[in-house]
Every structure is written in structure tokens, then in C-alpha cells.
Amino acid sequence: MNTPNNPSRFNVVARALRGAGRKAAGVALAGCMVASLAACTSASAGAASSAASGFASTAAASTAVDSTGYDLSYSDRDLDASYDASTATSIELSGTTASVSGSGAVAQGSTVTITEAGVYVVSGSLSDGQIVVSAADSDKVQIVLSGASITSSSGPALYVESADKVFVTLAAGTQNTLADSSSAVTDSEGDALDAALYSTADLTLQGTGSLSVTGSCNDGIKSKDDLVITGGTYTVSAVGDALVGKDCVKVKDGSFALTAGEDGIASSNEDDADRGFVSIDGGSFSIDAADDGVQAAHYIRVAGGSLNVKSGDDALHSDLDLEVTGGSVGIEAGDDGVHAEYGLSVSGGTVDVKSSVEGLEGQSISVSGGEVSIVSSDDGMNAATADATASSQSASASSAASPSGTASAAASQAAGASATTAAMPAQSQQPATGAPQGGGMPGGGGGGMETDENCSISISGGSVTVFSHGDGLDSNGTLSVTGGTVLVSGPSLSDNSAVDSGISATIDGGTVIAVGSVGMDGGFSSGTQAFATSSVSGSAGQEIVLYGSDGSEVARFTPASDYQTITVSAPGYAEGDSVSVSVGSQTLALSASTSATSSAGAGRMGGGMQMMQGRTGAFQSAASV
Structure with missing residues (x-):
């Protein structure tokens, strides 16, 4: 993931620390980051804790959300889904076998391994097989799904083991499917390969075709780095999360029908202050999630598009900040409609x-x-006091300050x-009578409220x-x-x-x-x-x-x-x-x-x-x- 050069993102320490509940190692390192301007070489946990408390008060007292530390942009290639089929390597799938025409890939039984940068056009179907990308860390690989259907009984149907960045392009007018099984598979480091489309590198989905994904092991589409989507039609059903980008999920356009046994869209990086965010600039979403509809460790941004979210827990949930600047969000939530632990704008x-x-x-x-x-x-x-315990649990390994400081309220x-x-509202939408569900005891000034x-x-x-x-x-x-x-x-x-x-x-x-x-x-x-x-x-x-x-x-x-x-x-x-x-x-x-x-x-x-x-x-x- 490209990280913008933005020293100001370290200005609000306590947002990453999330109060005194942060582990001592994270507190000490964050304290050093701030004090490094004065050539600090060490910081006691107690001093860092005090500093965190002071920053927390400053940050929380204002109401605007500062998103300047996050990379919300799209590269030119993210937005360009074009390819030249005449010069691309062709991969033909057929039952339990595959054939390759061109360079950079090899077929062995029902497994196709891509080893070099280039463009690869995939068509046909595998009843039990895999496409694996095992390229150099500097290689950019474009995989064009052109009427491809891949089912794997052992691991992801499409597995990016190594590359700099992989572009999955949905060819115009085509329907494509990826499905894994419930069997758990791990890589050489013991990490679970638990998604039908699983990538260890930055992953961009693009094009105008359609992709249906069934995640029976856990997640549907998962990147351990960035997940960027700039076009296409997606139907994803997963026993875990539907869409996961550990560092971020960014959506420019597309149509999405997401059904998840856990979160609909999730970004979980708690360690890096400028990551762990979800940004939606466009597209239409229908999300049915047993847990949160959209969940992020640090930041959620809705700037465009149309979201309809039905969730068992919160519809939109950020452990730090959240803002809606455009688009439309329709919500049916089992708990909070929109929840940000700190700033919500x-x-x-x-x-x-x-x-x-x-x-x-x-x-x-x-x-x-x-x-x-x-x-x-x-x-x-x-507006209630941030849950420092819950926040620190979700980011206990974090050791960097958050970019999401808060500015003074708008004029x-x-x-x-x-x-x-x-x-x-219609009768079916009116508030239920009787005792409120969850949320603690309702109350207010004069009723025992904690101020x-x-x-x-x-x-x-x-x-x-x-x-x-x-x-x-x-x-x-x-x-x-x-x-x-x-x-x-x-x-x-x-x-x-x-x-x-x-x-x-x-x-x-x-x-x-x-x-x-x-x-x-x-x-x-x-x-x-x-x-x-x-x-x-x-x-x-x-x-x-x-x-x-x-x-x-x-x-x-x-x-x-x-x-x-x-x-x-x-x-x-x-x-x-x-x-x-x-x-x-x-x-x-x-x-x-x-x-x-x-x-x-x-x-x-x-x-x-x-x-x-x-x-x-x-x-x-x-x-x-």
C-alpha cells in the first residue's frame, strides 16, 4: 500500500492509543514517536499514559473528523481495465485439467501457476482446481476472468501467494465464479488460506463483468494488503466476512450483493495508524451481515454510492472515526445504526x-x-464516553499514532x-414499546447520567x-x-x-x-x-x-x-x-x-x-x- 508522506497524521496520539487500555508497549512507542521531535530515546509507560490521556481529551472535545492521513486515492491502473487479448497468455480450463498458451504460466493437472508479470486471460471451468500467482515481489499481474468458473476442494480457488499487485479484470459481458470448500488449508507460515479469492498482495478488482464468490471456509474475497474495487458486479456469500482488505477496502464503483456470517466489509489492520479503513466513493451495495455491515479498525468513509445494510450488530462500525460526506445509506440494525468510538460526522x-x-x-x-x-x-x-476497553482490545497490538485527529467543528x-x-415512519418502522433493547439504561440530565x-x-x-x-x-x-x-x-x-x-x-x-x-x-x-x-x-x-x-x-x-x-x-x-x-x-x-x-x-x-x-x-x- 502506498503511504502518503504526512507527518501530521501522528499529531493525535490518543486516537490510536484509545485511552489507558492500550498495551504498555504500544503506549511507550507512541510516546517516543511524539517526543522524537525533541530527540527522545525512551519513554516510561506512566508518562506515555499521561500524555495519552491529555491527547484523548483534546481529540474528543471537537467534532470534526480528520482523514488526511489515509490514502483514499486510486491509481491510473486501478481505473484502467483494458487489456490486449491478442498478446495475452491464454489459460483454458476444462474439468480437472488446464492448458496454457503463451509465457509466464504453467499448468500441472488442475493447478495453473502464474510466475511472471503479464496479462493472463482465463476461460472455461475447473471442477476441482486452482489458479496460483507465485510471482516476484516486484511483478504486477493482470488476470482477466472471461467466463471462468473455478471450484477448489483444497484452499482458495484463486490464490495470490506472491506479487507486487494483482489486478483481477472481469471481462465485459461474462459471468465468472469462484468457490472454495469448508476444508481449512494453511500456508508455509501457518496462516489460514481461508477465502475463495485470497491474496497476500495488493488486490484490485475491475471491469464490467460479473463475479460470484462462495466462501465456504471463511471469507469470500480477502487481501492481506489493500483491496480496491473500481467496477464489476459481485455476488458474495461467505460464512465469515464477505469482503476483507486488511490494510484497507476502497470502492470506486460496482454492484454488490453481500451475504456474510460475520461482517459484510471489513478492514482489520490495527497496527498501522494510516491503515485499517474502509472508503466508499461509489457503487451500489446490498449487505446482509450477521455481525457488522461495515467494520473498520480505524476509519470508515462514505462519500458516494448507495448502501442498504441489514446487520445483526452495528450497520457501520469504526473503532475510531467515521464520516458520511455523500451517497445514501439505508440501515436496519440489530444494535447501533452508525457507531464510531470517537468521532462521527x-x-x-x-x-x-x-x-x-x-x-x-x-x-x-x-x-x-x-x-x-x-x-x-x-x-x-x-454521545457517550468512548469504550477504551473495547477499543484497546480491538487494537491491542497497535504501536503507532492514528492519523485521525479531530479538527475544530465546522463554522x-x-x-x-x-x-x-x-x-x-410507517408502523413497521416505529420505535418498539417496552424496555429498550441493549445500550444500557436510557437516561439524561437529572436522571443519573454520567457526565x-x-x-x-x-x-x-x-x-x-x-x-x-x-x-x-x-x-x-x-x-x-x-x-x-x-x-x-x-x-x-x-x-x-x-x-x-x-x-x-x-x-x-x-x-x-x-x-x-x-x-x-x-x-x-x-x-x-x-x-x-x-x-x-x-x-x-x-x-x-x-x-x-x-x-x-x-x-x-x-x-x-x-x-x-x-x-x-x-x-x-x-x-x-x-x-x-x-x-x-x-x-x-x-x-x-x-x-x-x-x-x-x-x-x-x-x-x-x-x-x-x-x-x-x-x-x-x-x-x-
């Missing part, structure tokens, strides 16, 4: 979490653009006053729509809204809130409609943009219409659950403004404020009164007008 694209325990979870969550929609049985967004984006509409100043939720642009059974937006530290549109249908149970923070929840811009239960001390604490909170009794399915300070319509929202409180804010709201909110056929007149007050508010729409006490911005009775 959405700046573009669409994230649609149709079902989850918690929708988005990370230590620092930032939404500055794009569209986020969440249905969750627990919290919609949860706040002022939200426009154009009308925004959001409807409640952590490193935790944050920052919404500065885009749109966020949440239908949750637990807290709608929940930060163990700070929560800020400075732009965008935020619509929350929170819980009807009194042990959760629509907006919940451990330290503070501020609003300085944007449009907010948040409804939820009474009884939790939640909501905004202050802001330069005024907000209003009221006790009401609203029913699921009743449309809410929010009006601006000038009386114009700002947003519409249809909650999925009954609720007892409503919090609203919109651009232009100022201290003391009288603002209007319609709920069903009735209209509330509320007084906006820039700070929270504690007072007894009473109100039930359509007559009837109920008492409640809470922290609110001008908490008040719901006056019908």
Missing part, C-alpha cells in the same frame, strides 16, 4: 436508519449537512426559513429527524444546535427526554420541533436564539406546524408517539417573542426565551389541566388561540 448524503437500538452513537457526533433520519428502540443520537451554518416537512465533557452532539446544518423510544438526542456532555432542522419524536415514558444533556444544551440557530415525555429534566438550557417549551398532551399522528416570528410557516412534523411536552425554536426567535405552534386542529401561543427557567407549567390541549415541574425555556401553559 455527517456532512452530506443521506443516512436513513430504519430500525436500530441506538441510531447514531459516538463520543462526538457532528451533523453539518445531509439528511439523517432515525428510528430507534433506545436513544436516537447518543455554524445559518438555517433558512423555508418550510420543512417530516412525516412519521463527560468530551462528549458532544453538534448540529450546524442539514436535517435530523428522530423517532425514538429512548432519548431523542442524548449527550453525556454538551449538545448544541446552531443550524439545520431538528425534528424529534421522543419517548412517551417519563424516564427519557426528547433533548437530553449531561452538561448543557444550547441553541444558537436552526429550526427545532422536539416532543417527548414529562418527568425528565431535559430540554435546552440557553442560547442566543430564543426557544419555547410547553406542557401539552399530543397524540401520535397529529401534525405539528411551526410558525416563525413573522407568522410564516417554518416546518411541519408528525410525531410517531404520544407526548406531554413540546420544545420549539426557529431562526428569528428573540427574547419575549410570542410564537405559534399548531397541533392538530388547535394552535398554541408560546412565549420564547433565551434561557431556561423553572416554573410550574400547566396545560392540556382542548381543556383539562395537568401539573408538571421542569427545566424549560419559559415553561408555560399551552394557551389556545
Whole structure:
């Protein structure tokens, strides 16, 4: 893998160390890396641990994700799937035998071994055989699958034992298949050759043909270095992971139907700070994984394409950072929809979490653009302290600092006053009732939440729509809204809130409609943009219409659950403004404020009164007008 010359990637030590749980050897070496600028020759484990703690606080306190240390590019040859068949070596497969026409390869029974750089066109079928690449470490080999079908009862169907880089090209208009058996085979060093297509070298898949892969031993397609895919149609079924690139998985284009007994796509290098990442720039994906849909040791990036992920655990999971800058992601998750142990950023694209325990979870969550929609049985967004134990377990051998530092949050984006509409999800997508699944005890400020100043939720642009059974937006530290549109249908149970923070929840811009239960001390604490909170009794399915300070319509929202409180804010709201909110056929007149007050508010729409006490911005009775 080509590594960019980027010394700045070592600036945030603690992201690779992931807290004090890192093994002492990794801590000491990382400490030396930082101190080497001062000609350090040794570092005690204790000093390195202290340094790691300090860096962790700095890194986690901000919300942007820095990806500059990762090589996200594609080479010209990655993108060029052309070849000259007239000068290429031809490999013809037939049952249990094969023949070679040209130089650089030899057939022995049902095994074809490629020993030199060059282009090799493979056609026909082997009922029990193998193609092996055993070339020099400087050789680049292109294998063109042109109607090839290979099944192996002993080891991978296509095995790259040695080469600099191998390009597997799917010839236009052809269908190709690779399959291994459940029998385990090891190489001379004792490593399991546990994939139908297994490579020890960088591997690029390209072309416009199709490839069907069955991984019966473990994985479907696996590279111990880089796995790059720039085109083709792939159907992969594996008892383990479907696609694996130890150093990275990069996808430019292609169509993928992935079924996995473990992860759909995985990159597992925990030792090198600039590796262990998954980057998706394009393509269409249907992923059905028993474990994580996409999993990375350090970093996940979705910048384009279309992903539909059904997972038994998290749909997208990074042990460090994750960002969505474009494309679309549809999620049905058994646990978290999108999980990053540290920084999670959405700046573009669409994230649609149709079902989850918690929708988005990370230590620092930032939404500055794009569209986020969440249905969750627990919290919609949860900013919680990073699990240093879990992170250190997944990277216990790591001894280098991560490139994924965090920069300061992007500049706040002022939200426009154009009308925004959001409807409640279909009945099958609404949050489950009863106790939340997993995720620990839901809670918030005033409910025994552990506070952590490193935790944050920052919404500065885009749109966020949440239908949750637990807290709608929940930060163990700070929560800020400075732009965008935020619509929350929170819980009807009194042990959760629509907006919940451990330290503070501020609003300085944007449009907010948040409804939820009474009884939790939640909501905004202050802001330069005024907000209003009221006790009401609203029913699921009743449309809410929010009006601006000038009386114009700002947003519409249809909650999925009954609720007892409503919090609203919109651009232009100022201290003391009288603002209007319609709920069903009735209209509330509320007084906006820039700070929270504690007072007894009473109100039930359509007559009837109920008492409640809470922290609110001008908490008040719901006056019908």
C-alpha cells in the first residue's frame, strides 16, 4: 500500500492509543514517536499514559473528523481495465485439467501457476482446481476472468501467494465464479488460506463483468494488503466476512450483493495508524451481515454510492472515526445504526436508519449537512464516553499514532426559513414499546447520567429527524444546535427526554420541533436564539406546524408517539417573542426565551389541566388561540 508522506497524521496520539487500555508497549512507542521531535530515546509507560490521556481529551472535545492521513486515492491502473487479448497468455480450463498458451504460466493437472508479470486471460471451468500467482515481489499481474468458473476442494480457488499487485479484470459481458470448500488449508507460515479469492498482495478488482464468490471456509474475497474495487458486479456469500482488505477496502464503483456470517466489509489492520479503513466513493451495495455491515479498525468513509445494510450488530462500525460526506445509506440494525468510538460526522448524503437500538452513537457526533433520519428502540443520537476497553482490545497490538485527529467543528451554518416537512415512519418502522433493547439504561440530565465533557452532539446544518423510544438526542456532555432542522419524536415514558444533556444544551440557530415525555429534566438550557417549551398532551399522528416570528410557516412534523411536552425554536426567535405552534386542529401561543427557567407549567390541549415541574425555556401553559 502506498503511504502518503504526512507527518501530521501522528499529531493525535490518543486516537490510536484509545485511552489507558492500550498495551504498555504500544503506549511507550507512541510516546517516543511524539517526543522524537525533541530527540527522545525512551519513554516510561506512566508518562506515555499521561500524555495519552491529555491527547484523548483534546481529540474528543471537537467534532470534526480528520482523514488526511489515509490514502483514499486510486491509481491510473486501478481505473484502467483494458487489456490486449491478442498478446495475452491464454489459460483454458476444462474439468480437472488446464492448458496454457503463451509465457509466464504453467499448468500441472488442475493447478495453473502464474510466475511472471503479464496479462493472463482465463476461460472455461475447473471442477476441482486452482489458479496460483507465485510471482516476484516486484511483478504486477493482470488476470482477466472471461467466463471462468473455478471450484477448489483444497484452499482458495484463486490464490495470490506472491506479487507486487494483482489486478483481477472481469471481462465485459461474462459471468465468472469462484468457490472454495469448508476444508481449512494453511500456508508455509501457518496462516489460514481461508477465502475463495485470497491474496497476500495488493488486490484490485475491475471491469464490467460479473463475479460470484462462495466462501465456504471463511471469507469470500480477502487481501492481506489493500483491496480496491473500481467496477464489476459481485455476488458474495461467505460464512465469515464477505469482503476483507486488511490494510484497507476502497470502492470506486460496482454492484454488490453481500451475504456474510460475520461482517459484510471489513478492514482489520490495527497496527498501522494510516491503515485499517474502509472508503466508499461509489457503487451500489446490498449487505446482509450477521455481525457488522461495515467494520473498520480505524476509519470508515462514505462519500458516494448507495448502501442498504441489514446487520445483526452495528450497520457501520469504526473503532475510531467515521464520516458520511455523500451517497445514501439505508440501515436496519440489530444494535447501533452508525457507531464510531470517537468521532462521527455527517456532512452530506443521506443516512436513513430504519430500525436500530441506538441510531447514531459516538463520543462526538457532528451533523453539518445531509439528511439523517432515525428510528430507534433506545436513544436516537447518543454521545457517550468512548469504550477504551473495547477499543484497546480491538487494537491491542497497535504501536503507532492514528492519523485521525479531530479538527475544530465546522463554522455554524445559518438555517433558512423555508418550510420543512417530516412525516412519521410507517408502523413497521416505529420505535418498539417496552424496555429498550441493549445500550444500557436510557437516561439524561437529572436522571443519573454520567457526565463527560468530551462528549458532544453538534448540529450546524442539514436535517435530523428522530423517532425514538429512548432519548431523542442524548449527550453525556454538551449538545448544541446552531443550524439545520431538528425534528424529534421522543419517548412517551417519563424516564427519557426528547433533548437530553449531561452538561448543557444550547441553541444558537436552526429550526427545532422536539416532543417527548414529562418527568425528565431535559430540554435546552440557553442560547442566543430564543426557544419555547410547553406542557401539552399530543397524540401520535397529529401534525405539528411551526410558525416563525413573522407568522410564516417554518416546518411541519408528525410525531410517531404520544407526548406531554413540546420544545420549539426557529431562526428569528428573540427574547419575549410570542410564537405559534399548531397541533392538530388547535394552535398554541408560546412565549420564547433565551434561557431556561423553572416554573410550574400547566396545560392540556382542548381543556383539562395537568401539573408538571421542569427545566424549560419559559415553561408555560399551552394557551389556545
